[in-house]
Amino acid sequence: MNKRDLRKQETNKAIVDAAREEFVKNGFLETNTKTVADKAGVAHGTLFLHYKTKHALMEKVLEDQLISIDIQLEKILSENGDLESLLNGYLDFMHENEDFFEVIAREMPHYPKEIRIKAYLNEASARDYFYRSIQKGIQDGIYKDIDIKMTLTFLFGTINYFLHNKQSIIKSGSIIEYKKESIIETFMKFISI
Amino acid sequence: MNKRDLRKQETNKAIVDAAREEFVKNGFLETNTKTVADKAGVAHGTLFLHYKTKHALMEKVLEDQLISIDIQLEKILSENGDLESLLNGYLDFMHENEDFFEVIAREMPHYPKEIRIKAYLNEASARDYFYRSIQKGIQDGIYKDIDIKMTLTFLFGTINYFLHNKQSIIKSGSIIEYKKESIIETFMKFISI
DNA sequence: AGTATAAATGAGTAATAACTCAGTGAAGGA
DNA sequence: TCCTTCACTGAGTTATTACTCATTTATACT
Numbered sequence: 001m002n003k004r005d006l007r008k009q010e011t012n013k014a015i016v017d018a019a020r021e022e023f024v025k026n027g028f029l030e031t032n033t034k035t036v037a038d039k040a041g042v043a044h045g046t047l048f049l050h051y052k053t054k055h056a057l058m059e060k061v062l063e064d065q066l067i068s069i070d071i072q073l074e075k076i077l078s079e080n081g082d083l084e085s086l087l088n089g090y091l092d093f094m095h096e097n098e099d100f101f102e103v104i105a106r107e108m109p110h111y112p113k114e115i116r117i118k119a120y121l122n123e124a125s126a127r128d129y130f131y132r133s134i135q136k137g138i139q140d141g142i143y144k145d146i147d148i149k150m151t152l153t154f155l156f157g158t159i160n161y162f163l164h165n166k167q168s169i170i171k172s173g174s175i176i177e178y179k180k181e182s183i184i185e186t187f188m189k190f191i192s193i
Numbered sequence: 194m195n196k197r198d199l200r201k202q203e204t205n206k207a208i209v210d211a212a213r214e215e216f217v218k219n220g221f222l223e224t225n226t227k228t229v230a231d232k233a234g235v236a237h238g239t240l241f242l243h244y245k246t247k248h249a250l251m252e253k254v255l256e257d258q259l260i261s262i263d264i265q266l267e268k269i270l271s272e273n274g275d276l277e278s279l280l281n282g283y284l285d286f287m288h289e290n291e292d293f294f295e296v297i298a299r300e301m302p303h304y305p306k307e308i309r310i311k312a313y314l315n316e317a318s319a320r321d322y323f324y325r326s327i328q329k330g331i332q333d334g335i336y337k338d339i340d341i342k343m344t345l346t347f348l349f350g351t352i353n354y355f356l357h358n359k360q361s362i363i364k365s366g367s368i369i370e371y372k373k374e375s376i377i378e379t380f381m382k383f384i385s386i
Numbered sequence: 387a388g389t390a391t392a393a394a395t396g397a398g399t400a401a402t403a404a405c406t407c408a409g410t411g412a413a414g415g416a
Numbered sequence: 417t418c419c420t421t422c423a424c425t426g427a428g429t430t431a432t433t434a435c436t437c438a439t440t441t442a443t444a445c446t
Contacts, residue, residue, distance in 0.1 A: 004413055008423065032403060043425045048405060109299040109357055120361060150372075150379040154351045161350030164302055168313060179343075186343040190383035197443055201393065226434060236395040241435060391444075399436070406429070414421075 012050050014040040020061045027103045028058045029110060059115065065100060066118055070125060077129040086133055087184050090126060094159065095176040105163040127152050134191065143191045155187055205243050207233040213254045220296045221251045222303060252308065258293060259311055263318065270322040279326055280377050283319060287352065288369040298356040320345050327384065336384045348380055 001009070018039035022031040033054050037044045051057035076089045094101055104119055111119070130152055137143035159176070162183075166175040194202070211232035215224040226247050230237045244250035269282045287294055297312055304312070323345055330336035352369070355376075359368040 002414075004421090004423070007413090011423080033405085034403075044404095045406075045426065046424055049423070052405090054404065106302040109360075113360075116361060120358075144382055146382050147375060147379050150375050153354060154347050154379065154383070157351035157354030158347045159350075160354055160357070161346060164353070165313075167302075167306075168309060182340060182343050186340050186347065189337055189339055190344075190347070195444075197392070200442090204394080225432090237434095238396065238436075239394055242393070245435095247434065387446100389444105389446085391442105393440105393442080395438105395440070397437100397439105399434105401434090402432085404429105404431085407427100408425105410423105410425075412421105412423090414419105416417100416419085 011040075011042055011046060014042060015047055015050055015057070016061060016064070019057050020065065023058065023061055024099050024103060027107050028062075029107055031058075033057075055112075062115060063118065066122055069097065069100075070122060073122070073126060077126060081133075083130070083133045083137060084184060084188060086129060087187065088180075090130075091159075091176055091180045091183065095174050095180070098163075098174050098176055102163045102166060105160050123156060127156070130155070137191070142193065144193055146191060151191060154190070155183075158183060158187075204233075204235055204239060207235060208240055208243055208250070209254060209257070212250050213258065216251065216254055217292050217296060220300050221255075222300055224251075226250075255308060256311065259315055262290065262293075263315060266315070266319060270319060274326075276323070276326045276330060277377060277381060279322060280380065281373075283323075284352075284369055284373045284376065288367050288373070291356075291367050291369055295356050295359060298353050316349060320349070323348070330384070335386065337386055339384060344384060347383070348376075351376060351380075 015036065019031070019036045022036055022039065033047055034044050036057070037047045040047070047057070051060065073090075073093060076093050077086060080086045080089045108116060108119060127149075131148055134143060134146075134148050134151065138145055138148075162169070162175045162179055169175060170178055208229065212224070212229045215229055215232065226240055227237050229250070230240045233240070240250070244253065266283075266286060269286050270279060273279045273282045301309060301312060324341055327336060327339075327341050327344065331338055331341075355362070355368045355372055362368060363371055
């Protein structure tokens with residue numbers, strides 16, 4: 001690769017890195033292109049040479065982030081056997097990426113459909129693991145014979161609820177960490193016979 | 194009241210009515226003042242004689258709406274005895290006001306704190322009724338000995354989840370109506386011994 | 387009837403933020 | 417070495433939208 005292309009690549013990386021940082025901190029809707037350009041150390045116009053629109057830039061950032069999350073999640077969830085470890089692993093992971101998930105929870109309804117679908121796939125693959133674990137528990141007679149899909153909506157709905165209302169519940173720190181034990185305990189009581 | 198004051202009052206009502214309509218349809222964030230003024234049949238500037246800012250107008254509309262909802266909810270919840278009727282009544286009410294609740298669920302994180310607190314009081318008073326009903330059930334030995342507050346977060350979290358993701362689940366109609374039976378059935382299974 | 391007052395009007399202002407494009411300078415190729 | 421190419425620059429454009437204010441119009445008061 002020649003000098004020119006190298007520089008171009010570096011510029012692109014600087015833009016994407018800056019965009020991701022701003023995005024995770026303040027969300028897509030409140031991030032403006034000038035701030036990203038400044039943070040990346042490039043001219044405002046340069047940003048638009050690399051990404052035609054703010055939307056295209058954010059789509060790139062979001063996609064990268066979702067792919068990275070998907071890979072990590074797959075690893076965590078496939079390592080854990082029983083439901084309680086699965087929940088533990090999942091909530092720990094959410095806790096570690098809480099800023100990102102908080103933004104997603106808050107802004108998701110405002111994103112265009114294609115992006116919403118991609119973000120939803122994330123949850124869908126996690127659901128799969130939980131689904132199979134609960135299904136096995138039902139067959140083994142340790143869990144109630146419940147509507148598993150709806151049961152999982154209760155679980156994911158609750159997690160999202162806490163992400164949404166974080167600011168009203170705690171002043172700082174991690175809401176997931178704060179509520180983790182209680183979520184797991186209550187959920188296990190719900191489904192256990 | 195003289196002619197002048199009467200006209201002023203009518204103008205005010207026209208503005209508030211138009212604002213409420215737009216607000217419930219498109220949300221506060223996407224509603225613009227010109228559209229409201231047009232719909233109310235007044236000049237754009239007139240709107241600002243009655244409400245200093247867009248924010249002040251929307252605060253008025255939201256407050257009215259929340260008060261009205263609180264009164265209706267109080268009535269519905271106080272009429273229903275057991276938990277299942279309570280849930281039925283609550284979900285029917287949500288279904289009837291689904292457009293409004295959908296907007297609130299979507300936009301809540303973007304509202305200033307004072308408004309969020311007011312909107313939260315709504316949920317808090319509903320929670321009270323459910324709390325007492327479940328508490329009684331536990332004492333009577335028909336429900337498990339669970340963390341009631343967390344249990345209710347599972348319930349309200351799920352309802353909010355459906356409001357948030359409505360567009361991804363159904364093309365049109367009421368998501369609450371569509372999921373009501375299933376929510377109630379699963380929730381009752383959760384807490385029953 | 388004539389004057390004061392208050393509400394309503396709507397063209398205009400101001401602030402914001404995404405996006406453009408003529409000009410610049412460094413790298414590549416002959 | 418000279419010319420071309422291309423990423424980069426940043427002042428400027430455009431679009432949007434909340435908000436203002438000089439002017440108009442209708443009502444109230446004397």
